[in-house]
Amino acid sequence: MTTESLFGDTIEYPTVKPVGPARHRILITVKAAPNPSVSHGETVCVAGVLLGDVGPRGWIRLYPINFRHLPAATEAFTKYDIVSVDCQPAGEARLESWKPNMATLQVEGHLPPWKRRQQLLESIIDDSMCSIRKLASADAKARSLALVRPKEILGFRLEPHPGWSSGEQAKIDAYVNQLELDVFEEAQDKTPLEAPRFKGFYKWRCADPTCTTHEQSIMDWEFVALQRHLWSRSDAEAHAAIRKRFFEEICAAENDVAFYVGNQAKRPQTFSILGV
Structure with a gap:
Protein backbone atom coordinates (compact mmCIF):
# COMPACT_ATOMS: atom_id res chain seq x y z
CA MET A 1 0.00 0.00 0.00
CA THR A 2 1.39 3.43 -0.94
CA THR A 3 0.24 7.02 -0.49
CA GLU A 4 1.74 10.41 -1.30
CA SER A 5 3.29 12.42 1.53
CA LEU A 6 3.18 16.19 1.87
CA PHE A 7 6.81 16.32 0.76
CA GLY A 8 6.32 14.34 -2.45
CA ASP A 9 7.94 11.05 -1.44
CA THR A 10 5.84 7.90 -1.57
CA ILE A 11 4.91 6.51 1.84
CA GLU A 12 5.39 2.76 1.73
CA TYR A 13 3.38 0.30 3.80
CA PRO A 14 5.00 -2.98 2.67
CA THR A 15 2.93 -6.01 1.81
CA VAL A 16 5.76 -8.58 1.56
CA LYS A 17 8.79 -9.30 3.71
CA PRO A 18 11.93 -7.49 2.49
CA VAL A 19 14.74 -9.70 1.21
CA GLY A 20 18.41 -8.99 1.81
CA PRO A 21 20.34 -6.27 3.64
CA ALA A 22 19.81 -2.55 3.21
CA ARG A 23 21.12 0.70 4.59
CA HIS A 24 18.31 2.83 5.96
CA ARG A 25 18.09 6.53 6.78
CA ILE A 26 15.78 7.01 9.77
CA LEU A 27 14.30 9.72 11.94
CA ILE A 28 14.29 8.07 15.38
CA THR A 29 10.91 8.69 17.06
CA VAL A 30 10.54 5.82 19.56
CA LYS A 31 12.79 4.38 22.23
CA ALA A 32 10.81 1.81 24.20
CA ALA A 33 11.54 0.66 27.75
CA PRO A 34 14.02 -2.25 28.03
CA ASN A 35 12.77 -5.80 28.47
CA PRO A 36 14.57 -8.99 29.60
CA SER A 37 16.32 -11.07 26.95
CA VAL A 38 18.12 -14.39 27.24
CA SER A 39 20.65 -13.48 24.53
CA HIS A 40 21.21 -9.81 25.31
CA GLY A 41 20.30 -9.40 29.00
CA GLU A 42 17.94 -6.59 28.07
CA THR A 43 16.72 -5.33 24.74
CA VAL A 44 15.13 -2.13 23.54
CA CYS A 45 12.87 -1.61 20.56
CA VAL A 46 13.74 1.54 18.63
CA ALA A 47 11.43 2.73 15.88
CA GLY A 48 11.20 5.63 13.53
CA VAL A 49 10.31 7.05 10.17
CA LEU A 50 12.13 5.91 7.04
CA LEU A 51 13.34 9.00 5.21
CA GLY A 52 13.59 9.49 1.47
CA ASP A 53 15.27 12.37 -0.31
CA VAL A 54 12.83 14.99 0.99
CA GLY A 55 10.36 13.34 3.34
CA PRO A 56 8.95 10.25 5.07
CA ARG A 57 8.63 6.90 3.24
CA GLY A 58 7.11 4.76 6.00
CA TRP A 59 7.92 3.13 9.34
CA ILE A 60 10.77 0.95 10.62
CA ARG A 61 11.47 -1.00 13.81
CA LEU A 62 15.08 -1.71 14.89
CA TYR A 63 15.44 -4.69 17.23
CA PRO A 64 17.18 -5.94 19.28
CA ILE A 65 19.36 -3.18 20.76
CA ASN A 66 21.09 -3.29 24.14
CA PHE A 67 21.92 0.34 24.93
CA ARG A 68 24.18 -0.51 27.86
CA HIS A 69 26.46 -2.53 25.59
CA LEU A 70 26.55 -0.37 22.48
CA PRO A 71 29.85 0.72 20.96
CA ALA A 72 30.86 4.15 22.29
CA ALA A 73 30.44 5.73 18.86
CA THR A 74 26.73 4.83 18.67
CA GLU A 75 25.47 4.84 22.25
CA ALA A 76 24.57 8.52 22.33
CA PHE A 77 21.86 8.63 19.66
CA THR A 78 18.52 9.98 20.91
CA LYS A 79 14.95 10.48 19.80
CA TYR A 80 14.57 12.79 16.81
CA ASP A 81 18.13 12.14 15.66
CA ILE A 82 18.47 11.36 11.96
CA VAL A 83 20.65 8.27 11.59
CA SER A 84 21.75 5.84 8.91
CA VAL A 85 22.46 2.18 9.66
CA ASP A 86 22.96 -1.17 7.90
CA CYS A 87 20.16 -3.65 8.60
CA GLN A 88 18.97 -7.17 7.86
CA PRO A 89 15.26 -8.11 7.68
CA ALA A 90 14.21 -9.52 11.06
CA GLY A 91 13.06 -13.13 11.31
CA GLU A 92 9.45 -12.38 12.25
CA ALA A 93 6.13 -11.63 10.59
CA ARG A 94 6.06 -7.86 11.13
CA LEU A 95 7.20 -6.30 7.87
CA GLU A 96 8.67 -3.13 9.39
CA SER A 97 11.10 -5.05 11.65
CA TRP A 98 14.83 -5.00 10.89
CA LYS A 99 17.90 -6.18 12.80
CA PRO A 100 20.46 -3.34 12.86
CA ASN A 101 24.24 -3.63 12.74
CA MET A 102 24.85 -1.00 15.41
CA ALA A 103 28.56 -0.74 14.60
CA THR A 104 27.56 0.87 11.28
CA LEU A 105 25.20 3.48 12.75
CA GLN A 106 25.99 7.11 11.96
CA VAL A 107 24.18 10.13 13.41
CA GLU A 108 23.60 12.70 10.66
CA GLY A 109 21.85 15.36 12.71
CA HIS A 110 19.01 16.21 15.08
CA LEU A 111 15.54 17.55 14.27
CA PRO A 112 14.71 20.34 16.76
CA PRO A 113 11.25 20.83 18.34
CA TRP A 114 8.52 21.18 17.40
CA LYS A 115 7.61 22.94 14.21
CA ARG A 116 10.03 21.02 11.97
CA ARG A 117 9.05 17.70 13.53
CA GLN A 118 5.35 18.38 13.03
CA GLN A 119 5.89 19.43 9.42
CA LEU A 120 7.64 16.13 8.71
CA LEU A 121 5.27 13.86 10.64
CA GLU A 122 1.89 15.43 9.88
CA SER A 123 1.48 13.60 6.59
CA ILE A 124 1.78 10.17 8.23
CA ILE A 125 -0.52 10.73 11.22
CA ASP A 126 -3.53 8.41 11.37
CA ASP A 127 -6.81 9.10 13.14
CA SER A 128 -8.28 5.58 13.49
CA MET A 129 -6.65 3.24 15.98
CA CYS A 130 -9.65 0.97 15.47
CA SER A 131 -8.80 0.41 11.78
CA ILE A 132 -5.12 -0.26 12.48
CA ARG A 133 -5.96 -2.77 15.20
CA LYS A 134 -8.62 -4.49 13.06
CA LEU A 135 -6.20 -4.98 10.17
CA ALA A 136 -3.47 -6.33 12.48
CA SER A 137 -5.94 -8.73 14.11
CA ALA A 138 -6.77 -10.18 10.70
CA ASP A 139 -3.21 -10.36 9.35
CA ALA A 140 0.08 -10.54 11.31
CA LYS A 141 1.79 -8.86 8.34
CA ALA A 142 -0.44 -5.78 8.52
CA ARG A 143 1.03 -2.47 9.62
CA SER A 144 2.48 -2.73 13.12
CA LEU A 145 3.62 0.86 13.75
CA ALA A 146 1.72 4.12 13.51
CA LEU A 147 1.33 7.63 14.83
CA PRO A 162 4.15 -7.05 39.57
CA GLY A 163 7.87 -7.52 38.89
CA TRP A 164 9.41 -9.76 36.29
CA SER A 165 7.75 -13.09 35.64
CA SER A 166 9.72 -16.23 36.49
CA GLY A 167 10.55 -16.61 32.79
CA GLU A 168 11.74 -13.02 32.46
CA GLN A 169 13.84 -13.26 35.63
CA ALA A 170 15.41 -16.48 34.36
CA LYS A 171 16.50 -14.66 31.19
CA ILE A 172 18.13 -11.89 33.25
CA ASP A 173 19.87 -14.33 35.60
CA ALA A 174 21.19 -16.47 32.74
CA TYR A 175 22.66 -13.47 30.97
CA VAL A 176 24.29 -12.01 34.09
CA ASN A 177 25.76 -15.42 34.94
CA GLN A 178 27.14 -15.66 31.41
CA LEU A 179 28.87 -12.28 31.80
CA GLU A 180 30.32 -13.30 35.17
CA LEU A 181 31.93 -16.34 33.55
CA ASP A 182 33.24 -14.53 30.48
CA VAL A 183 36.76 -13.19 31.15
CA PHE A 184 36.51 -11.04 28.01
CA GLU A 185 33.50 -9.12 29.32
CA GLU A 186 35.17 -7.29 32.23
CA ALA A 187 34.02 -3.88 30.99
CA GLN A 188 30.37 -4.85 30.62
CA ASP A 189 27.75 -3.53 33.01
CA LYS A 190 26.56 -6.64 34.87
CA THR A 191 23.80 -4.94 36.88
CA PRO A 192 20.57 -6.94 36.42
CA LEU A 193 17.66 -5.11 34.81
CA GLU A 194 15.21 -3.98 37.47
CA ALA A 195 11.47 -3.87 36.90
Missing part, protein backbone atom coordinates in the same frame (compact mmCIF):
# COMPACT_ATOMS: atom_id res chain seq x y z
CA VAL A 148 -2.30 8.25 15.81
CA ARG A 149 -3.93 11.50 16.87
CA PRO A 150 -6.55 10.85 19.58
CA LYS A 151 -9.92 12.52 19.29
CA GLU A 152 -10.20 12.59 23.09
CA ILE A 153 -7.87 11.56 25.93
CA LEU A 154 -10.14 10.24 28.64
CA GLY A 155 -7.77 9.25 31.43
CA PHE A 156 -4.42 8.09 32.73
CA ARG A 157 -3.84 5.49 35.41
CA LEU A 158 -0.99 3.75 37.21
CA GLU A 159 -0.90 0.36 38.88
CA PRO A 160 1.90 -1.42 40.75
CA HIS A 161 4.24 -3.38 38.48
CA PRO A 196 9.84 -0.42 37.14
CA ARG A 197 7.64 0.44 40.10
CA PHE A 198 4.51 1.21 38.06
CA LYS A 199 2.73 0.23 34.89
CA GLY A 200 0.92 3.07 33.14
CA PHE A 201 -2.07 3.26 30.82
CA TYR A 202 -3.78 5.88 28.69
CA LYS A 203 -7.51 5.64 28.02
CA TRP A 204 -8.57 7.43 24.87
CA ARG A 205 -10.94 7.57 21.94
CA CYS A 206 -9.87 7.69 18.31
CA ALA A 207 -11.78 9.39 15.51
CA ASP A 208 -13.40 6.18 14.24
CA PRO A 209 -17.17 6.72 14.65
CA THR A 210 -17.53 3.19 16.06
CA CYS A 211 -14.71 3.56 18.62
CA THR A 212 -15.61 2.24 22.07
CA THR A 213 -12.31 3.62 23.53
CA HIS A 214 -8.80 2.21 23.84
CA GLU A 215 -6.79 1.60 27.00
CA GLN A 216 -3.16 0.95 26.13
CA SER A 217 -0.06 0.39 28.24
CA ILE A 218 2.81 2.88 28.10
CA MET A 219 6.12 1.38 26.95
CA ASP A 220 8.07 4.63 26.60
CA TRP A 221 11.70 4.63 27.83
CA GLU A 222 11.10 8.06 29.40
CA PHE A 223 8.19 6.70 31.44
CA VAL A 224 10.51 4.15 33.07
CA ALA A 225 13.43 6.59 33.32
CA LEU A 226 11.28 9.05 35.30
CA GLN A 227 10.37 6.27 37.73
CA ARG A 228 14.05 5.51 38.33
CA HIS A 229 14.66 9.20 38.99
CA LEU A 230 11.87 9.09 41.60
CA TRP A 231 13.10 5.85 43.22
CA SER A 232 13.65 7.43 46.66
CA ARG A 233 10.20 9.04 46.73
CA SER A 234 7.15 7.46 48.37
CA ASP A 235 4.61 5.71 46.17
CA ALA A 236 2.22 8.63 46.55
CA GLU A 237 4.87 11.23 45.66
CA ALA A 238 6.09 9.21 42.67
CA HIS A 239 2.51 8.62 41.51
CA ALA A 240 1.77 12.35 41.61
CA ALA A 241 4.96 13.30 39.77
CA ILE A 242 4.40 10.74 37.00
CA ARG A 243 0.78 11.78 36.55
CA LYS A 244 1.77 15.44 36.40
CA ARG A 245 4.36 14.81 33.67
CA PHE A 246 2.60 12.22 31.50
CA PHE A 247 -0.97 13.45 31.81
CA GLU A 248 -1.26 17.02 33.04
CA GLU A 249 1.74 18.39 31.12
CA ILE A 250 2.20 16.22 28.02
CA CYS A 251 -1.54 15.77 27.40
CA ALA A 252 -2.53 19.33 28.28
CA ALA A 253 -5.49 20.69 26.30
CA GLU A 254 -3.32 23.21 24.43
CA ASN A 255 -1.03 20.49 23.06
CA ASP A 256 -1.57 18.75 19.72
CA VAL A 257 -1.06 15.21 21.03
CA ALA A 258 -0.40 12.07 19.02
CA PHE A 259 0.53 8.57 20.19
CA TYR A 260 3.27 6.43 18.67
CA VAL A 261 1.82 2.91 18.80
CA GLY A 262 3.26 -0.50 18.06
CA ASN A 263 2.07 -4.06 18.43
CA GLN A 264 3.55 -7.28 19.81
CA ALA A 265 5.03 -9.93 17.52
CA LYS A 266 3.21 -12.76 19.32
CA ARG A 267 -0.04 -10.84 19.75
CA PRO A 268 -0.41 -8.56 16.71
CA GLN A 269 -3.84 -7.34 17.81
CA THR A 270 -2.31 -5.85 21.00
CA PHE A 271 -0.91 -2.34 20.57
CA SER A 272 0.95 -0.33 23.21
CA ILE A 273 1.89 3.34 23.37
CA LEU A 274 5.59 3.62 22.62
CA GLY A 275 5.79 7.39 22.92
CA VAL A 276 3.77 10.59 22.94
Whole structure:
Protein backbone atom coordinates (compact mmCIF):
# COMPACT_ATOMS: atom_id res chain seq x y z
CA MET A 1 0.00 0.00 0.00
CA THR A 2 1.39 3.43 -0.94
CA THR A 3 0.24 7.02 -0.49
CA GLU A 4 1.74 10.41 -1.30
CA SER A 5 3.29 12.42 1.53
CA LEU A 6 3.18 16.19 1.87
CA PHE A 7 6.81 16.32 0.76
CA GLY A 8 6.32 14.34 -2.45
CA ASP A 9 7.94 11.05 -1.44
CA THR A 10 5.84 7.90 -1.57
CA ILE A 11 4.91 6.51 1.84
CA GLU A 12 5.39 2.76 1.73
CA TYR A 13 3.38 0.30 3.80
CA PRO A 14 5.00 -2.98 2.67
CA THR A 15 2.93 -6.01 1.81
CA VAL A 16 5.76 -8.58 1.56
CA LYS A 17 8.79 -9.30 3.71
CA PRO A 18 11.93 -7.49 2.49
CA VAL A 19 14.74 -9.70 1.21
CA GLY A 20 18.41 -8.99 1.81
CA PRO A 21 20.34 -6.27 3.64
CA ALA A 22 19.81 -2.55 3.21
CA ARG A 23 21.12 0.70 4.59
CA HIS A 24 18.31 2.83 5.96
CA ARG A 25 18.09 6.53 6.78
CA ILE A 26 15.78 7.01 9.77
CA LEU A 27 14.30 9.72 11.94
CA ILE A 28 14.29 8.07 15.38
CA THR A 29 10.91 8.69 17.06
CA VAL A 30 10.54 5.82 19.56
CA LYS A 31 12.79 4.38 22.23
CA ALA A 32 10.81 1.81 24.20
CA ALA A 33 11.54 0.66 27.75
CA PRO A 34 14.02 -2.25 28.03
CA ASN A 35 12.77 -5.80 28.47
CA PRO A 36 14.57 -8.99 29.60
CA SER A 37 16.32 -11.07 26.95
CA VAL A 38 18.12 -14.39 27.24
CA SER A 39 20.65 -13.48 24.53
CA HIS A 40 21.21 -9.81 25.31
CA GLY A 41 20.30 -9.40 29.00
CA GLU A 42 17.94 -6.59 28.07
CA THR A 43 16.72 -5.33 24.74
CA VAL A 44 15.13 -2.13 23.54
CA CYS A 45 12.87 -1.61 20.56
CA VAL A 46 13.74 1.54 18.63
CA ALA A 47 11.43 2.73 15.88
CA GLY A 48 11.20 5.63 13.53
CA VAL A 49 10.31 7.05 10.17
CA LEU A 50 12.13 5.91 7.04
CA LEU A 51 13.34 9.00 5.21
CA GLY A 52 13.59 9.49 1.47
CA ASP A 53 15.27 12.37 -0.31
CA VAL A 54 12.83 14.99 0.99
CA GLY A 55 10.36 13.34 3.34
CA PRO A 56 8.95 10.25 5.07
CA ARG A 57 8.63 6.90 3.24
CA GLY A 58 7.11 4.76 6.00
CA TRP A 59 7.92 3.13 9.34
CA ILE A 60 10.77 0.95 10.62
CA ARG A 61 11.47 -1.00 13.81
CA LEU A 62 15.08 -1.71 14.89
CA TYR A 63 15.44 -4.69 17.23
CA PRO A 64 17.18 -5.94 19.28
CA ILE A 65 19.36 -3.18 20.76
CA ASN A 66 21.09 -3.29 24.14
CA PHE A 67 21.92 0.34 24.93
CA ARG A 68 24.18 -0.51 27.86
CA HIS A 69 26.46 -2.53 25.59
CA LEU A 70 26.55 -0.37 22.48
CA PRO A 71 29.85 0.72 20.96
CA ALA A 72 30.86 4.15 22.29
CA ALA A 73 30.44 5.73 18.86
CA THR A 74 26.73 4.83 18.67
CA GLU A 75 25.47 4.84 22.25
CA ALA A 76 24.57 8.52 22.33
CA PHE A 77 21.86 8.63 19.66
CA THR A 78 18.52 9.98 20.91
CA LYS A 79 14.95 10.48 19.80
CA TYR A 80 14.57 12.79 16.81
CA ASP A 81 18.13 12.14 15.66
CA ILE A 82 18.47 11.36 11.96
CA VAL A 83 20.65 8.27 11.59
CA SER A 84 21.75 5.84 8.91
CA VAL A 85 22.46 2.18 9.66
CA ASP A 86 22.96 -1.17 7.90
CA CYS A 87 20.16 -3.65 8.60
CA GLN A 88 18.97 -7.17 7.86
CA PRO A 89 15.26 -8.11 7.68
CA ALA A 90 14.21 -9.52 11.06
CA GLY A 91 13.06 -13.13 11.31
CA GLU A 92 9.45 -12.38 12.25
CA ALA A 93 6.13 -11.63 10.59
CA ARG A 94 6.06 -7.86 11.13
CA LEU A 95 7.20 -6.30 7.87
CA GLU A 96 8.67 -3.13 9.39
CA SER A 97 11.10 -5.05 11.65
CA TRP A 98 14.83 -5.00 10.89
CA LYS A 99 17.90 -6.18 12.80
CA PRO A 100 20.46 -3.34 12.86
CA ASN A 101 24.24 -3.63 12.74
CA MET A 102 24.85 -1.00 15.41
CA ALA A 103 28.56 -0.74 14.60
CA THR A 104 27.56 0.87 11.28
CA LEU A 105 25.20 3.48 12.75
CA GLN A 106 25.99 7.11 11.96
CA VAL A 107 24.18 10.13 13.41
CA GLU A 108 23.60 12.70 10.66
CA GLY A 109 21.85 15.36 12.71
CA HIS A 110 19.01 16.21 15.08
CA LEU A 111 15.54 17.55 14.27
CA PRO A 112 14.71 20.34 16.76
CA PRO A 113 11.25 20.83 18.34
CA TRP A 114 8.52 21.18 17.40
CA LYS A 115 7.61 22.94 14.21
CA ARG A 116 10.03 21.02 11.97
CA ARG A 117 9.05 17.70 13.53
CA GLN A 118 5.35 18.38 13.03
CA GLN A 119 5.89 19.43 9.42
CA LEU A 120 7.64 16.13 8.71
CA LEU A 121 5.27 13.86 10.64
CA GLU A 122 1.89 15.43 9.88
CA SER A 123 1.48 13.60 6.59
CA ILE A 124 1.78 10.17 8.23
CA ILE A 125 -0.52 10.73 11.22
CA ASP A 126 -3.53 8.41 11.37
CA ASP A 127 -6.81 9.10 13.14
CA SER A 128 -8.28 5.58 13.49
CA MET A 129 -6.65 3.24 15.98
CA CYS A 130 -9.65 0.97 15.47
CA SER A 131 -8.80 0.41 11.78
CA ILE A 132 -5.12 -0.26 12.48
CA ARG A 133 -5.96 -2.77 15.20
CA LYS A 134 -8.62 -4.49 13.06
CA LEU A 135 -6.20 -4.98 10.17
CA ALA A 136 -3.47 -6.33 12.48
CA SER A 137 -5.94 -8.73 14.11
CA ALA A 138 -6.77 -10.18 10.70
CA ASP A 139 -3.21 -10.36 9.35
CA ALA A 140 0.08 -10.54 11.31
CA LYS A 141 1.79 -8.86 8.34
CA ALA A 142 -0.44 -5.78 8.52
CA ARG A 143 1.03 -2.47 9.62
CA SER A 144 2.48 -2.73 13.12
CA LEU A 145 3.62 0.86 13.75
CA ALA A 146 1.72 4.12 13.51
CA LEU A 147 1.33 7.63 14.83
CA VAL A 148 -2.30 8.25 15.81
CA ARG A 149 -3.93 11.50 16.87
CA PRO A 150 -6.55 10.85 19.58
CA LYS A 151 -9.92 12.52 19.29
CA GLU A 152 -10.20 12.59 23.09
CA ILE A 153 -7.87 11.56 25.93
CA LEU A 154 -10.14 10.24 28.64
CA GLY A 155 -7.77 9.25 31.43
CA PHE A 156 -4.42 8.09 32.73
CA ARG A 157 -3.84 5.49 35.41
CA LEU A 158 -0.99 3.75 37.21
CA GLU A 159 -0.90 0.36 38.88
CA PRO A 160 1.90 -1.42 40.75
CA HIS A 161 4.24 -3.38 38.48
CA PRO A 162 4.15 -7.05 39.57
CA GLY A 163 7.87 -7.52 38.89
CA TRP A 164 9.41 -9.76 36.29
CA SER A 165 7.75 -13.09 35.64
CA SER A 166 9.72 -16.23 36.49
CA GLY A 167 10.55 -16.61 32.79
CA GLU A 168 11.74 -13.02 32.46
CA GLN A 169 13.84 -13.26 35.63
CA ALA A 170 15.41 -16.48 34.36
CA LYS A 171 16.50 -14.66 31.19
CA ILE A 172 18.13 -11.89 33.25
CA ASP A 173 19.87 -14.33 35.60
CA ALA A 174 21.19 -16.47 32.74
CA TYR A 175 22.66 -13.47 30.97
CA VAL A 176 24.29 -12.01 34.09
CA ASN A 177 25.76 -15.42 34.94
CA GLN A 178 27.14 -15.66 31.41
CA LEU A 179 28.87 -12.28 31.80
CA GLU A 180 30.32 -13.30 35.17
CA LEU A 181 31.93 -16.34 33.55
CA ASP A 182 33.24 -14.53 30.48
CA VAL A 183 36.76 -13.19 31.15
CA PHE A 184 36.51 -11.04 28.01
CA GLU A 185 33.50 -9.12 29.32
CA GLU A 186 35.17 -7.29 32.23
CA ALA A 187 34.02 -3.88 30.99
CA GLN A 188 30.37 -4.85 30.62
CA ASP A 189 27.75 -3.53 33.01
CA LYS A 190 26.56 -6.64 34.87
CA THR A 191 23.80 -4.94 36.88
CA PRO A 192 20.57 -6.94 36.42
CA LEU A 193 17.66 -5.11 34.81
CA GLU A 194 15.21 -3.98 37.47
CA ALA A 195 11.47 -3.87 36.90
CA PRO A 196 9.84 -0.42 37.14
CA ARG A 197 7.64 0.44 40.10
CA PHE A 198 4.51 1.21 38.06
CA LYS A 199 2.73 0.23 34.89
CA GLY A 200 0.92 3.07 33.14
CA PHE A 201 -2.07 3.26 30.82
CA TYR A 202 -3.78 5.88 28.69
CA LYS A 203 -7.51 5.64 28.02
CA TRP A 204 -8.57 7.43 24.87
CA ARG A 205 -10.94 7.57 21.94
CA CYS A 206 -9.87 7.69 18.31
CA ALA A 207 -11.78 9.39 15.51
CA ASP A 208 -13.40 6.18 14.24
CA PRO A 209 -17.17 6.72 14.65
CA THR A 210 -17.53 3.19 16.06
CA CYS A 211 -14.71 3.56 18.62
CA THR A 212 -15.61 2.24 22.07
CA THR A 213 -12.31 3.62 23.53
CA HIS A 214 -8.80 2.21 23.84
CA GLU A 215 -6.79 1.60 27.00
CA GLN A 216 -3.16 0.95 26.13
CA SER A 217 -0.06 0.39 28.24
CA ILE A 218 2.81 2.88 28.10
CA MET A 219 6.12 1.38 26.95
CA ASP A 220 8.07 4.63 26.60
CA TRP A 221 11.70 4.63 27.83
CA GLU A 222 11.10 8.06 29.40
CA PHE A 223 8.19 6.70 31.44
CA VAL A 224 10.51 4.15 33.07
CA ALA A 225 13.43 6.59 33.32
CA LEU A 226 11.28 9.05 35.30
CA GLN A 227 10.37 6.27 37.73
CA ARG A 228 14.05 5.51 38.33
CA HIS A 229 14.66 9.20 38.99
CA LEU A 230 11.87 9.09 41.60
CA TRP A 231 13.10 5.85 43.22
CA SER A 232 13.65 7.43 46.66
CA ARG A 233 10.20 9.04 46.73
CA SER A 234 7.15 7.46 48.37
CA ASP A 235 4.61 5.71 46.17
CA ALA A 236 2.22 8.63 46.55
CA GLU A 237 4.87 11.23 45.66
CA ALA A 238 6.09 9.21 42.67
CA HIS A 239 2.51 8.62 41.51
CA ALA A 240 1.77 12.35 41.61
CA ALA A 241 4.96 13.30 39.77
CA ILE A 242 4.40 10.74 37.00
CA ARG A 243 0.78 11.78 36.55
CA LYS A 244 1.77 15.44 36.40
CA ARG A 245 4.36 14.81 33.67
CA PHE A 246 2.60 12.22 31.50
CA PHE A 247 -0.97 13.45 31.81
CA GLU A 248 -1.26 17.02 33.04
CA GLU A 249 1.74 18.39 31.12
CA ILE A 250 2.20 16.22 28.02
CA CYS A 251 -1.54 15.77 27.40
CA ALA A 252 -2.53 19.33 28.28
CA ALA A 253 -5.49 20.69 26.30
CA GLU A 254 -3.32 23.21 24.43
CA ASN A 255 -1.03 20.49 23.06
CA ASP A 256 -1.57 18.75 19.72
CA VAL A 257 -1.06 15.21 21.03
CA ALA A 258 -0.40 12.07 19.02
CA PHE A 259 0.53 8.57 20.19
CA TYR A 260 3.27 6.43 18.67
CA VAL A 261 1.82 2.91 18.80
CA GLY A 262 3.26 -0.50 18.06
CA ASN A 263 2.07 -4.06 18.43
CA GLN A 264 3.55 -7.28 19.81
CA ALA A 265 5.03 -9.93 17.52
CA LYS A 266 3.21 -12.76 19.32
CA ARG A 267 -0.04 -10.84 19.75
CA PRO A 268 -0.41 -8.56 16.71
CA GLN A 269 -3.84 -7.34 17.81
CA THR A 270 -2.31 -5.85 21.00
CA PHE A 271 -0.91 -2.34 20.57
CA SER A 272 0.95 -0.33 23.21
CA ILE A 273 1.89 3.34 23.37
CA LEU A 274 5.59 3.62 22.62
CA GLY A 275 5.79 7.39 22.92
CA VAL A 276 3.77 10.59 22.94
